[in-house]
Amino acid sequence: MLIALLQFFTKQYNKDATNDFKQQARFACSACLITSLFALLYVIVSLLIGFKHGVYVMTLDTIALLGLSLLFKTKTDLKLISNLYIIFCFLPVLFCSYFSGGIDSPVTPWFIIVPMTASLMMNKKIVWLWVIICSLTVLTFGLLKANGIVLTINFNKSFLDFFYISVYVGLILITLLVVSVYETMKTTALKNLELTRKDLKIKKEQIEEKHIAITDSITYAKRLQNAILPTEDAISNNFNNYFVYYQPKDIVSGDFYWIHKKEEYIYFAVADCTGHGVPGAMVSVVCNNALNSAVNEHLLSDTNSILDKTKELIIKQMGKGNSDIKDGMDIALCRLNQKTNQLMFSGANNPMYIIKNKKNEVDELDADRQSVGKSYKDLNFTSKEISLTSGDQIYLFSDGFADQFGGKRSKKYKYNNFKKFLLKNASKSFPSQKEELQNEFKSWKGDLEQIDDVCILAVQV
Numbered sequence: 001m002l003i004a005l006l007q008f009f010t011k012q013y014n015k016d017a018t019n020d021f022k023q024q025a026r027f028a029c030s031a032c033l034i035t036s037l038f039a040l041l042y043v044i045v046s047l048l049i050g051f052k053h054g055v056y057v058m059t060l061d062t063i064a065l066l067g068l069s070l071l072f073k074t075k076t077d078l079k080l081i082s083n084l085y086i087i088f089c090f091l092p093v094l095f096c097s098y099f100s101g102g103i104d105s106p107v108t109p110w111f112i113i114v115p116m117t118a119s120l121m122m123n124k125k126i127v128w129l130w131v132i133i134c135s136l137t138v139l140t141f142g143l144l145k146a147n148g149i150v151l152t153i154n155f156n157k158s159f160l161d162f163f164y165i166s167v168y169v170g171l172i173l174i175t176l177l178v179v180s181v182y183e184t185m186k187t188t189a190l191k192n193l194e195l196t197r198k199d200l201k202i203k204k205e206q207i208e209e210k211h212i213a214i215t216d217s218i219t220y221a222k223r224l225q226n227a228i229l230p231t232e233d234a235i236s237n238n239f240n241n242y243f244v245y246y247q248p249k250d251i252v253s254g255d256f257y258w259i260h261k262k263e264e265y266i267y268f269a270v271a272d273c274t275g276h277g278v279p280g281a282m283v284s285v286v287c288n289n290a291l292n293s294a295v296n297e298h299l300l301s302d303t304n305s306i307l308d309k310t311k312e313l314i315i316k317q318m319g320k321g322n323s324d325i326k327d328g329m330d331i332a333l334c335r336l337n338q339k340t341n342q343l344m345f346s347g348a349n350n351p352m353y354i355i356k357n358k359k360n361e362v363d364e365l366d367a368d369r370q371s372v373g374k375s376y377k378d379l380n381f382t383s384k385e386i387s388l389t390s391g392d393q394i395y396l397f398s399d400g401f402a403d404q405f406g407g408k409r410s411k412k413y414k415y416n417n418f419k420k421f422l423l424k425n426a427s428k429s430f431p432s433q434k435e436e437l438q439n440e441f442k443s444w445k446g447d448l449e450q451i452d453d454v455c456i457l458a459v460q461v
Contacts, residue, residue, distance in 0.1 A: 023188065028082050028121060029072050030181045035089065036065035038174050045166050051155035053099035061092040082121045086130060090114045094137060102151035103141035106160070106167040111138055113174065120182050218251045218278060225252050225281050228288045230259040238266050241460035243434040247400070247441070248453050254280020255398045255455035256288055260295055266336045267295065267306075268457065272350065272398035274327040274373070276453045287329045287372070290314045303333045303346035304383040311372045311381075318374065328373015332396040341388045341461055346381050348372045350398065353419065355426045357391030362419045392461045395422060400454035401437075406444035413444055430458060 039062040046054030065088055071081055093114065096107040111134040118130045144151065155163065235242055238261055246257065254273040259266070269291070273283040290313035294306045314328050330349035337343075345352055347367025354363040365384050388394075402415045425436045437456065 023186075023192075024121075025072065025078055027182055028078060028085065029069060031117060031121070031178055032065050032069045032072075032081075032085055034174065034177050034181070035085070036062050036069065038170055039065060039092065041170065042166075045163070046155075049155045049159035049163050051096075051100065051163075053154050054096050057092050057095045057099075061088055064088050083126075086114060086118050086122070086126075089117060090130070090133070097137075097141065098151060099154045100163075101153045103138065103145050105141075105151075105153075106164045108138060108141065110167065110171055113171065116175065117178060120178070215251070221278065221281060222252050225256075225284065228285060229256060234259055237261075238268075239459045241430050243430040243456075243458050245434050245437050245454065245456040247438075247450070247455075248276070249400070249450045250277040252278060252281035253453040253455070254284055255400065255453040256284045257396075257455055257457045258288065258291060260292070262295065262301075264337055264339050265301070266338060267303075267333070268336070268396070268459065269331055269333040270350070270396035270398055270455050270457045271329045271331040271372075272400070272453070272455070273329040280453065283327045283329070286317050286327075287314060287331075290317065301335075302383055303335050303344050304381040307331070307333060307346050307348060307372055307381040314372060315374050326374045328371045328375070330367075330371050330398070332367065334394065334396065336388075336461070341390070342385060343388050343394070344383050344385050346383045348381065350396075353395040353397075353422060354386070354388070355393045355395070355423060357389060357393075360423065362423050364419075388461045390461055393426060393458060394461070395456065395458050397456045398453060400450075400452040401441060401456065403452055404441065404445055404454075405448055405451060406446050410448065430460065433458065 039058050043055055043058045043062060046052075046058055065085075068081060068084055068088065090111075093107060093110040097105040097111075100107055102108070114134050115127055115131045118127045141151075229246075235244070238259060244257060246253075246255070248255070254276040256271050256273070258269045258271065261267075271284070271287060271291075273280050273287050275283060287310070290310045291306070293313055294300050294309040298309050300306045300309055311328070318327060332347045332350040332352045333345070334352065335344040345365045347365070348371050349367050349369065351367045352365050354365070355361075356363065363386075365386070368379070368381050370379060370381075397418075402413050402418045404413050405411065406413065421437075421440060422433075425433050428436065441454065
């Protein structure tokens with residue numbers, strides 16, 4: 001019966017509420033219903049012993065507690081209901097004690113029920129407040145008697161023993177009932193908590209298994225992506241002095257570096273594909289294949305022609321599906337004639353830097369303001385040529401290093417600082433330059449997240 005009533009009154013609290021909150025609402029409602037039942041019983045007891053004041057007080061309390069139970073259907077704030085309940089427990093005891101003899105009243109022991117129920121429903125501060133209020137009330141009754149002020153007994157004294165028995169039996173019963181309901185709901189809450197923990201543990205294990213499977217797949221994808229990158233032998237066979245600083249944001253990367261030898265020419269590039277992680281890595285495979293096809297299958301030689309053809313191939317490959325995909329890459333592409341040291345450069349959004357031997361400045365070759373892929377611009381790429389001498393250093397890079405947030409103010413590193421740093425370390429050996437770049441990036445980033453892939457290729461003529 002009680003469960004059915006609880007479901008009826010606390011129905012509104014079952015929506016979008018935690019299990020703990022639901023249990024609190026059900027316990028508060030249970031206390032209201034049980035106390036209203038006892039209030040009604042004491043209306044009958046008051047009638048039997050001729051205690052008119054008790055009839056009035058307990059009738060009003062019965063109505064108040066039932067009205068309080070109805071508030072649960074309106075989803076009234078639970079804290080407000082709990083406070084009102086404690087007040088509706090205190091006031092009837094106060095008035096019934098006052099009208100039945102004060103400190104000598106059989107009702108006075110019922111003051112203990114007030115802080116007891118408060119301890120089950122409220123925080124410690126509220127409990128101590130009610131302990132103080134009840135203690136002061138009983139103390140006041142005692143002081144009144146000590147000063148000769150006798151409060152009127154408004155019931156038939158011949159029923160005094162019956163009144164005492166009914167009060168103490170009722171006090172024991174309501175205490176047992178309220179504590180029993182509290183313990184039952186506490187046990188239910190603990191069982192629900194244990195079930196939730198088990199469910200969370202199972203889900204955690206499932207997530208961990210999926211995470212391991214996904215990580216293993218991505219790690220294998222890294223092996224596949226590394227297969228398209230030039231090997232150390234491929235680089236060292238073409239350049240005596242070089243370094244590659246390759247720092248993906250995730251396991252796999254949207255950046256890649258590329259080297260190809262054809263007759264007297266060495267082609268080398270750093271590309272930054274759309275996105276990073278798995279999506280970026282997938283795009284990098286398409287772009288890398290298109291770059292190889294432009295050189296090997298279409299036999300193109302000039303860097304601008306290679307980028308034009310690569311763009312065409314990427315758009316064709318990406319346009320096979322129904323979706324309008326605009327992925328592609330930014331790239332800095334060089335062609336170096338090993339016999340004449342003549343360099344041809346073409347870039348898509350990514351420039352290149354040259355630090356000439358024994359010169360304290362950085363020369364920059366600008367890129368075209370379009371990417372290699374589908375974009376709002378559809379222009380042919382241009383090329384620039386420059387003569388180099390032995391000892392000149394060439395730097396190709398993606399935007400990951402310059403765009404990294406860090407430092408004391410969490411700002412971007414920026415290209416000007418990147419130029420200055422390269423120039424400051426240009427006199428050092430390439431292994432030392434790479435180490436300095438790694439330390440600078442780590443120091444600048446600090447505890448902040450790496451925002452993009454980083455790829456820097458440096459070669460010396």
